[in-house]
Amino acid sequence: MQVADTVKKEPDGSLNRVVIGRIASTAFIVASALFLVSDLLFPGAYSKASTLVVGGLTLVAGFASWWIPWEHLPRSTVLWMVPFALFAVDLGYVYAVRNGFNYSVTFVIIFVLVGLTQPRWTSLQLAPLLVVAYVLPLLITSDHMSTSGLGSAIYVVPVCLMLGEATAWGMSRLAEASSEIAEGEESIRQLFDEAPIGISKMGVDGRILEVNRAFGEIVGSAPEDLVGLDILDLTHPDDVAETTSLIASLLAGEIDRFQFEKRYVHADGHLVWVSVNGTVVRDSNDRPLFLIGQIEDIAERRTLRDELALHAVTDPLTGLPNRSLFMEHLGSALPRAEAAGRHVALMFLDLDRFKLVNDGIGHDAGDRLLRRVGQRLGGALRSGDVLARFGGDEFTVLCEVAGEDEVMDVVQRLRQALSTPVAEPDFEQFVSLSIGVALSTSESMAPAVLLRCADVAMYQAKGLGPGRYVIYEDRDDGDAGRNLRTSNELHRAILGSQLVLHYQPFVNVDDLQVVGTEALVRWQHPERGLLPPEEFVELAEECGLMVQLGAWVLHEACRQGAQWIVGRAAAGVGGRIPAMSVNISPQQLSEPGFADVVAGVLDDTGFPAERLWLEITEGALLRDPAAAIAILQALRALDVHLSIDDFGTGYSSLSYLKRLPVEALKIDSSFVEQLEHGADDRAIVEAIVALGRTLGLGIVAEGIERPDQAIELAGLGCNIAQGFLYARPADPAAIGAYLPQSIADWESGSRFAPLADLR
Numbered sequence: 001m002q003v004a005d006t007v008k009k010e011p012d013g014s015l016n017r018v019v020i021g022r023i024a025s026t027a028f029i030v031a032s033a034l035f036l037v038s039d040l041l042f043p044g045a046y047s048k049a050s051t052l053v054v055g056g057l058t059l060v061a062g063f064a065s066w067w068i069p070w071e072h073l074p075r076s077t078v079l080w081m082v083p084f085a086l087f088a089v090d091l092g093y094v095y096a097v098r099n100g101f102n103y104s105v106t107f108v109i110i111f112v113l114v115g116l117t118q119p120r121w122t123s124l125q126l127a128p129l130l131v132v133a134y135v136l137p138l139l140i141t142s143d144h145m146s147t148s149g150l151g152s153a154i155y156v157v158p159v160c161l162m163l164g165e166a167t168a169w170g171m172s173r174l175a176e177a178s179s180e181i182a183e184g185e186e187s188i189r190q191l192f193d194e195a196p197i198g199i200s201k202m203g204v205d206g207r208i209l210e211v212n213r214a215f216g217e218i219v220g221s222a223p224e225d226l227v228g229l230d231i232l233d234l235t236h237p238d239d240v241a242e243t244t245s246l247i248a249s250l251l252a253g254e255i256d257r258f259q260f261e262k263r264y265v266h267a268d269g270h271l272v273w274v275s276v277n278g279t280v281v282r283d284s285n286d287r288p289l290f291l292i293g294q295i296e297d298i299a300e301r302r303t304l305r306d307e308l309a310l311h312a313v314t315d316p317l318t319g320l321p322n323r324s325l326f327m328e329h330l331g332s333a334l335p336r337a338e339a340a341g342r343h344v345a346l347m348f349l350d351l352d353r354f355k356l357v358n359d360g361i362g363h364d365a366g367d368r369l370l371r372r373v374g375q376r377l378g379g380a381l382r383s384g385d386v387l388a389r390f391g392g393d394e395f396t397v398l399c400e401v402a403g404e405d406e407v408m409d410v411v412q413r414l415r416q417a418l419s420t421p422v423a424e425p426d427f428e429q430f431v432s433l434s435i436g437v438a439l440s441t442s443e444s445m446a447p448a449v450l451l452r453c454a455d456v457a458m459y460q461a462k463g464l465g466p467g468r469y470v471i472y473e474d475r476d477d478g479d480a481g482r483n484l485r486t487s488n489e490l491h492r493a494i495l496g497s498q499l500v501l502h503y504q505p506f507v508n509v510d511d512l513q514v515v516g517t518e519a520l521v522r523w524q525h526p527e528r529g530l531l532p533p534e535e536f537v538e539l540a541e542e543c544g545l546m547v548q549l550g551a552w553v554l555h556e557a558c559r560q561g562a563q564w565i566v567g568r569a570a571a572g573v574g575g576r577i578p579a580m581s582v583n584i585s586p587q588q589l590s591e592p593g594f595a596d597v598v599a600g601v602l603d604d605t606g607f608p609a610e611r612l613w614l615e616i617t618e619g620a621l622l623r624d625p626a627a628a629i630a631i632l633q634a635l636r637a638l639d640v641h642l643s644i645d646d647f648g649t650g651y652s653s654l655s656y657l658k659r660l661p662v663e664a665l666k667i668d669s670s671f672v673e674q675l676e677h678g679a680d681d682r683a684i685v686e687a688i689v690a691l692g693r694t695l696g697l698g699i700v701a702e703g704i705e706r707p708d709q710a711i712e713l714a715g716l717g718c719n720i721a722q723g724f725l726y727a728r729p730a731d732p733a734a735i736g737a738y739l740p741q742s743i744a745d746w747e748s749g750s751r752f753a754p755l756a757d758l759r
């Protein structure tokens with residue numbers, strides 16, 4: 001393109017000096033040949049000799065000028081041709097043909113040539129020369145033609161100048177326009193070449209016409225090597241069909257552009273993920289001319305996206321599927337198993353005493369232990385079974401089985417996998433599992449229900465001791481369905497304001513002074529009325545709502561307690577602030593950060609920590625005693641008091657009772673109820689009171705309904721009592737704007753006089 005430019009044009013757009021030189025030479029040769037031929041064939045006024053001399057000389061000059069190296073001469077040299085040419089014309093007129101038309105046209109031609117070859121204003125500068133050259137031969141020859149010829153100078157000279165200038169002007173405009181076009185083309189080319197994204201131009205047949213550097217880099221080839229290839233040759237076989245169909249839709253005008261992600265095959269064979277933007281360029285008749293593809297390398301973006309996606313469904317510690325991926329597997333396994341006439345077995349695995357191990361060997365080692373356990377469990381499973389880490393030390397297994405025998409087989413494999421200790425350079429640890437299994441009974445069984453059943457079974461297994469397993473007993477579908485419905489309602493109840501607290505005072509049996517109240521939760525069900533905790537607390541525990549429910553109870557009780565404190569102060573009631581006792585479920589206690597929750601509630605409500613009692617059950621201590629003790633200690637550190645509720649009904653081992661930072665035992669109402677009937681119960685109560693005394697714990701008796709029970713208990717040494725005899729649980733309004741100091745002062749009235757009066 002650059003070579004062609006130098007041949008055709010000078011930098012200012014005028015014709016190249018070589019071209020113009022050749023044109024001049026050719027004109028010279030042709031004109032002299034014509035002159036010679038015409039004058040020799042049809043002799044005129046001149047002698048043959050003069051014709052031969054003049055014609056011969058001009059012919060020779062024409063040929064000679066052909067060899068002039070115009071390209072090496074400055075352009076001004078061409079300008080020197082002008083006086084020579086004018087001189088030659090003059091000579092021709094004086095000595096050869098005296099034809100007025102030819103004479104004037106020759107001048108016109110010369111000045112057009114000046115316009116073509118020279119910059120603007122050159123013709124005007126040559127005006128004096130032109131006048132002289134035109135007029136001089138006419139004056140010299142002075143015949144009749146000359147006389148009229150002189151007159152023609154008035155037209156010819158301005159015409160020559162005007163044509164010369166007009167041509168030069170036209171040439172300069174042309175030069176400007178073409179340099180603008182060239183600049184535009186250049187910047188487009190640079191954009192194309194240097195664009196950071198790959199660009200390809202393809203024919204409608206999909207053959208590559210041109211690609212830029214970035215495109216070449218993406219597919220690992222030089223751009224020129226790609227020209228002529230079919231774009232499908234670079235496309236991964238799996239993406240060929242989609243590419244073909246998109247290009248077809250584009251060419252058919254069904255879409256204006258497309259954007260999709262596809263794979264190219266790099267020159268070295270690896271796959272390159274790209275995002276392709278395709279468009280088509282059409283002519284004025286709307287016929288497709290070529291295709292343009294913009295290609296962006298998205299390998300990094302995709303890797304990141306894949307990693308994120310993987311991260312979202314895997315447990316970072318063990319690399320196993322996490323809870324959400326597991327639930328997804330469960331969701332698809334249920335209908336599949338049903339269709340195959342099989343069952344889905346869901347196993348909930350919990351490492352026994354992991355907290356203790358973790359504290360003993362350190363958290364880093366604990367993490368490694370979990371990883372190794374994950375590997376072992378995974379290795380014990382059959383292909384198709386899914387193992388997931390549910391969080392903490394909990395794993396879940398999903399497998400499709402024909403029946404319980406197959407389940408037993410899997411359970412044995414899992415236990416076998418952990419039969420030898422996990423040995424690491426810095427520790428060696430035996431690990432046992434508590435396993436809860438639930439078997440699907442029908443496709444319609446919701447994944448969450450199956451999971452809940454397995455969880456309940458696992459809790460039961462924990463209750464049996466370490467290394468045990470329990471298979472959840474099927475309830476019929478109706479029951480499960482009802483439970484599910486109620487659990488949804490309960491969830492709404494917790495979120496809404498359908499839960500209420502009633503408060504039951506407990507008193508000092510000697511003087512009936514109110515020592516405190518226990519908060520007891522009720523559900524104000526919109527259809528079923530006020531429901532007691534038996535109706536929903538267990539359900540809340542089974543479907544994981546207990547933590548939320550318990551947190552609400554704790555907050556509400558403390559808020560109410562704080563309000564009563566303010567009421568008492570305003571009413572000028574003296575004495576000790578009554579305690580607030582709140583029941584805490586095992587699940588709350590095993591929730592990490594429970595102590596922080598309690599601290600947050602105290603902070604929020606302003607209720608004094610030293611007046612808050614938390615009632616825990618023996619069951620809460622069974623699952624993971626070491627962890628429970630740690631939490632209880634954290635709670636005690638807040639100044640909160642702890643008591644064991646329903647004492648005597650659980651399986652508390654006396655050995656760790658003394659390690660617990662509790663300060664009171666609440667004797668279960670069943671013993672109180674039986675007190676007068678059997679010596680056994682009496683003995684148990686006596687033993688509990690003695691035990692409490694020995695350990696320096698307070699003893700509270702609950703469920704006291706009759707005065708004789710109260711007298712009996714007081715005789716055994718139990719001085720704090722709670723029961724319908726003193727007061728039934730009641731809503732806060734019934735208790736009053738403030739707590740009375742003595743139960744005897746209570747508006748609802750007591751049927752009971754202080755023990756002192758009875759004795």
Ligand code: C2E
Nearest residue numbers: 520521532533553583584585703704705722723724725729
């Ligand atoms: P609990 O903590 O042992 O509470 C005492 C239960 O005995 C209460 O039943 C109370 O109404 C009842 N009671 C009190 N005095 C007498 C009496 O003289 N005779 C008889 N027969 N019963 C008496 P309630 O309110 O139905 O609560 C039952 C259980 O539900 C509670 O036993 C407690 O374990 C649980 N619960 C109640 N509220 C909550 C709560 O907010 N969180 C947790 N985790 N459990 C709660």
Ligand code: MG
Nearest residue numbers: 518583615645
């Ligand atoms: Mg209680």
Ligand code: MG
Nearest residue numbers: 645646666702
């Ligand atoms: Mg109790």
